[in-house]
Amino acid sequence: MKKALIVFISLFLIYWIATMVVPAKIEKKGNPVKNLPPxxxxxEAQALFNSFDFVxxxxxxxxxxxxxxxxxxxxxxVDFPRMQEGNVAMQVFTVVSKSPKGQxxxxxxxxxxxxxxxxxxxxxxxFSNWFSLMKRTLYQSAKLEEFSNxxxxxxxxxKSKEDVRQIAELRKTDKNIIGGLLGIEGGHALEGKIENLxxxxxxxVRLIGPSHFFDNELGGSAHGMSxxxxxxxxxxxxxxxxxxxxxxxxxxxxxxxFDDVLELSAKPVMVSHTGIxxxxxxxxNLSDDQIRRLAVKGGIIGIAxxxxxxxxxxxxxxxxxxxxxxNLVGIEHVALGSDYDGNVGVPFDITGLPLIVEALMQDGFxxxxxKAIMGENVKRFLLENL
Numbered sequence: 058m059k060k061a062l063i064v065f066i067s068l069f070l071i072y073w074i075a076t077m078v079v080p081a082k083i084e085k086k087g088n089p090v091k092n093l094p095p096x097x098x099x100x101e102a103q104a105l106f107n108s109f110d111f112v113x114x115x116x117x118x119x120x121x122x123x124x125x126x127x128x129x130x131x132x133x134x135v136d137f138p139r140m141q142e143g144n145v146a147m148q149v150f151t152v153v154s155k156s157p158k159g160q161x162x163x164x165x166x167x168x169x170x171x172x173x174x175x176x177x178x179x180x181x182x183x184f185s186n187w188f189s190l191m192k193r194t195l196y197q198s199a200k201l202e203e204f205s206n207x208x209x210x211x212x213x214x215x216k217s218k219e220d221v222r223q224i225a226e227l228r229k230t231d232k233n234i235i236g237g238l239l240g241i242e243g244g245h246a247l248e249g250k251i252e253n254l255x256x257x258x259x260x261x262v263r264l265i266g267p268s269h270f271f272d273n274e275l276g277g278s279a280h281g282m283s284x285x286x287x288x289x290x291x292x293x294x295x296x297x298x299x300x301x302x303x304x305x306x307x308x309x310x311x312x313x314x315f316d317d318v319l320e321l322s323a324k325p326v327m328v329s330h331t332g333i334x335x336x337x338x339x340x341x342n343l344s345d346d347q348i349r350r351l352a353v354k355g356g357i358i359g360i361a362x363x364x365x366x367x368x369x370x371x372x373x374x375x376x377x378x379x380x381x382x383x384n385l386v387g388i389e390h391v392a393l394g395s396d397y398d399g400n401v402g403v404p405f406d407i408t409g410l411p412l413i414v415e416a417l418m419q420d421g422f423x424x425x426x427x428k429a430i431m432g433e434n435v436k437r438f439l440l441e442n443l
Contacts (some may be wrong), residue, residue: 076181083176083283086124087400091371094408098207102415105424106144106431112227112393112410113432114148115359116308116330119398120197121173123180126204127212134397134406137208140235146228146432147215148397149264149329152197154190156400159391160270162365165280185324191253194246194385198260201239206326209428212233217442220434226305233328237438240306240329243269244294251293258301258321263443265298265313266306266329267291277311279340286313292321299323306391307351308359308394315347324442325355330394332366333378341366345385352386357438359394363401372402376416379430392434 129138158167205212213236247253273280275291305326305374332342367374
């Protein structure tokens with residue numbers, strides 16, 4: 058009995074130590090930054106960027122990794138201090154609850170081994186998280202609230218258009234005021250239960266992407282196996298999200314689901330982090346026809362920063378994607394959609410956004426167009442639709 062107790066205590070200590078070390082190693086490997094800060098741009102570009110009141114990015118998965126976002130980190134892409142340092146007013150923080158082993162842009166099975174289960178175990182997260190996607194969602198949602206409470210009143214969790222207005226107003230006198238909107242990446246987190254949508258809303262969630270990298274109860278993924286559109290459950294979720302003024306994000310939707318949502322939703326939708334097929338042909342990216350139809354509905358498109366969305370020369374690809382959308386449907390539909398901390402490599406962390414400003418200036422975008430892209434379009438969209 059004594060020997061068994063010693064073994065148990067030893068194993069527990071090994072596991073506890075592993076939870077302190079392993080998650081950071083996993084994140085460092087999964088979220089590299091190709092060019093480390095500080096970043097240098099022209100005085101003109103920096104001055105223009107500094108003049109912006111509301112810089113916003115539409116996609117970040119930092120809640121997944123377990124870092125304390127109130128502390129500045131020397132790895133990963135986003136935390137609250139770096140948002141302040143980088144003059145970023147608002148970040149969308151999404152909950153990732155499941156990710157298939159061997160995840161790729163082409164075809165993924167919903168039955169594949171789930172990487173997030175193993176990550177939750179390695180992180181020492183509550184036992185309830187190990188086997189429930191909804192529990193994981195509520196846990197990460199609560200973490201954003203916890204971080205907000207621990208950040209000296211400088212971080213506001215956005216739950217309404219009034220919160221957006223408050224952040225914009227407060228930043229006129231204090232640019233250390235920042236905010237975050239909580240989203241879910243993949244409706245599988247709802248576990249097929251419409252009542253879980255209301256639970257997510259009560260937890261602060263205001264944005265949901267119906268699908269992620271695999272098909273689920275709501276319908277098909279752009280990287281799934283079925284190619285199907287919205288199921289009856291998916292239609293019920295879209296209708297309820299409209300009633301709650303929640304934002305629908307079609308970043309990973311199958312073409313059929315994309316069409317079905319545009320037809321069914323009474324409100325504009327967004328694609329939070331994507332590339333453009335005319336720049337890089339990938340099932341991950343939007344066709345010109347999809348861009349036009351989304352714009353007709355008043356939608357907004359966040360351009361991602363990683364190579365599988367925009368090409369090997371990421372900065373050049375980001376600008377090319379933005380230019381394509383601008384030329385097709387107008388500047389008012391373009392936004393930032395980095396996919397920071399999304400298990401991807403990026404050319405710069407959140408303090409490097411002036412590099413985009415300089416690249417846009419060099420490509421002939423006007424100051425007002427750049428201001429719109431860097432956040433004013435997002436602010437307008439949220440004020441109209443939250």
